[in-house]
Amino acid sequence: MRQEQKMNAKSFFMHDSSVGGYISPLFSSYKNTISLKQDIRKSPFLCVQRVDPPSTKERTKAAIPANRHNIPHPFMDLGVWYKTLMIERVADLYRTAGGFLGHAAQIQQELNRFIPLIEDNLFLDSISLQTALEYERKIRNFIVNQAKHTSFDFPKFIFGFSGNSKVAVEKTNGRFIGG
Numbered sequence: 001m002r003q004e005q006k007m008n009a010k011s012f013f014m015h016d017s018s019v020g021g022y023i024s025p026l027f028s029s030y031k032n033t034i035s036l037k038q039d040i041r042k043s044p045f046l047c048v049q050r051v052d053p054p055s056t057k058e059r060t061k062a063a064i065p066a067n068r069h070n071i072p073h074p075f076m077d078l079g080v081w082y083k084t085l086m087i088e089r090v091a092d093l094y095r096t097a098g099g100f101l102g103h104a105a106q107i108q109q110e111l112n113r114f115i116p117l118i119e120d121n122l123f124l125d126s127i128s129l130q131t132a133l134e135y136e137r138k139i140r141n142f143i144v145n146q147a148k149h150t151s152f153d154f155p156k157f158i159f160g161f162s163g164n165s166k167v168a169v170e171k172t173n174g175r176f177i178g179g
Contacts, residue, residue, distance in 0.1 A: 056131040065078070065088055071084045085107070155170065156169070
């Protein structure tokens with residue numbers, strides 16, 4: 001059985017004396033074979049194209065939100081963290097008056113995991129840092145804008161963000177206080 005496999009493997013390749021050995025029949029013709037005397041950089045088979053990794057925003061757009069009870073750390077995947085937080089946590093913040101404080105505390109816990117990344121500049125490049133700051137701004141704006149349009153009253157809650165900045169939201173007697 002092993003001899004049969006060796007014979008099949010050996011018969012798969014064709015001998016070419018110009019390269020001093022066997023070549024794969026996957027080459028369309030002998031013209032495409034690489035001679036050791038040729039400049040290897042001219043070979044069409046060794047063309048290496050540099051592909052930049054997708055940006056954080058592109059990864060965020062393509063990300064699938066994680067389980068709301070198992071959100072990945074923002075350092076590991078900022079895009080999934082942001083998308084999950086916005087869809088699964090921040091969107092639920094103003095669903096019910098009774099659940100407001102619990103949801104607000106959960107959002108603050110996620111922000112507490114996020115803030116040191118910005119303040120300690122733990123991002124690989126300035127573009128990622130700028131994206132993180134943009135995400136923080138969007139979270140802040142979404143929290144305030146949704147609070148203005150809530151149909152029920154809720155107690156005051158202060159959200160902490162990077163740079164010791166804070167946003168207080170409260171709705172009393174149908175009037176929004178904060179922002």
